[in-house]
Amino acid sequence: MNKFIEIAGRIGSQRHLVAIRDGFVSVMPLIIVGSLAVLINNFPAVNIGGLSLDFVGSMNNLFGEGNWQGLGGSIWNASFAILGLLIAFSIGYNLARSYGIDGLAAGILSLASYIMLVPVTADWGLNFAWLGAQGLFVAIIVSIVVTEMFRYLINTKLTIKMPEGVPGGVTRSFQVLIPSMIILTVVAGFQLFMTLVVELSVFEVICELLATYLLHKLKWELLGKTVLLPATVMDQARRAVPALNGCQSANINRLMLALMSRS
Template sequence: MNAFIHFMEKRFIPVANKISSNRYLKSVSTGSMSLLGVIMLGAIFTVISSLSWEPYQNFLSVTNIGTVMNYIPAYTIDLLGLYMAFSIAYCGAGIFGIKEQALGTGFISLVCFLLLTPLTENPEARASFLSTNYLGARGVFVAIFVSLITIQLMKLFVEKNITIKMPDGVPEMVTKSFTSLIPAVVIASLFGIVKFGFSVTSYNSATDFVYTLLQEPLQRLTGSLTAFLILILISNLLWFFGIHGSMTVLPILMPIFLGYLADNSAAVAAGEAVPHAINFGLYDLACLGGSGATIGLVTDMFLFSKSKRYKSFSKIVFPSGLFGVNEPVVFGMPVMLNVMLLIPFLLTPLVITSLGYALISMGIITAPIGILGASSLPPLIHGIVQGSLSFGIYQLFAVAISMAIYYPFFKTLDNQAVQEERLAQEQAA
């Protein structure tokens, strides 16, 4: 065990620290998370409008309430790429040290994203239009690339002081607009050249190129249960050593899972099965109660503690664990570097996730939609919000599985604490 800990500290953790502190990944992660309100808004209306009860669906149809509800996802989740083009550039500008130009950077990125989006011609109407297919899931990776490139180019212009200077007394917003004018002209021109370059290839557009060569293969890779479980294992190993493993893994999964969310929401709205079962919902299952699926540990502690130490501690960690916050138990118990808890901490998420995925594959439970930001909801309620009552019911079974796996390891620690407390009383007497 000492050799393993030494290896992790020397070889693995430095790499993980570099990944989690990478400013590009931070920009993508922060920009994506800033869209939580938009994503939840669209997801809630998708869930409400897709409840599969015939009288309810007839009511929505007759009253046209269903039509109104379907407007919301079409302009939120179905346009995620468009929103990400702005949000990543806006948040990333602050991360890369040009916060004063954050708004301008966001808008320039948005313009360049739209510039790369192909237009569909309609000869009969003598018009062209933007297809929402390119503004949603299909455009997520292009939005990321455009945002990060725009940030770097804007940063270069600001640092080299290649901007228009306005005299004192000019309103601040006007000054910022003119400051970003020269970078905007250059950046837009560069992306215009890129657009033309792709237009003479067989791909026709940058979006189709990126989607075909990068996004589709990555989605197939992360759609594999084995790859997903490996990422979960890596995340929990990092947490065991006191490093925020989710911040290492989620930036990798975030853009792909956001693409899944758009596809899944569209399928559910059309009355079809969820095409991507491995999504944010399954990730939340692996983190039931927090990373390591510690919901079982804190429940065991709350129900079965004999020692004063853990009885008192459970009153703090059990309520927070119900809502997916387990930093108190990870750092306070601690789980971190506690060899006694390493096996259940790594094993529990793999067991409940694998079983959940197997039940989904067999059609016994319905896959979650994959809504981002629902991880703080308690078991059962989380599943309902994810559009799957059966998934929520399974989460209750997952809590029981987690309790069973953690129980013998926790009771060993609890018995040790009881003995220590008894010894302390005898010495005090």
């Protein structure tokens, strides 16, 4: 038992896991506020002792159908809708701080790299579908990889040193200039490869791989026959894990039909 506790303690103190934990904790206030906004906007009608209480209906009658929900919608846009962005910055910041390097620069680089990988819409805007919880897996991976690259480049002294007397902010900005150029160029090259060769975004690739893996895990052998758990299990998994919501239903259904045809 003591050995297990020791191993669990080592895993729990692993630098990257701590950074992920601290990253999510940092944005927890926004998550809670966004959750409350969603709850209020969709508060169900209740019956208490024969008395019907319909908060949403009452607010619609008072302010007009759906008008008042714009308040909660704006709060959601500033919390859950950009959760991937927030996590990318927060994890990069906390991981860099654990190494004793510029956390703000690492966080900004992680954020910029994440935005670079987000698919664009027809009018060249960022696809909002991948900025929120749907992009959490990519946000975690990008923030860790970018921050590790940043740490390596900073430690190789591939930096610009300013003379004495230059303000500290200017010195730090020029110190991270070359590492930033290298990292953003690498990420841009990766995005170009995904666009021209793979013809999918990294978000869609990870979603497909994750959905395929989970669906294979939902199969097991029973009395010599392959049994596939009901589709509702996957639906519940998507509800329980927000990051799975980016896996479009059409993709999941296609994968499930393919697995069933092999059974």
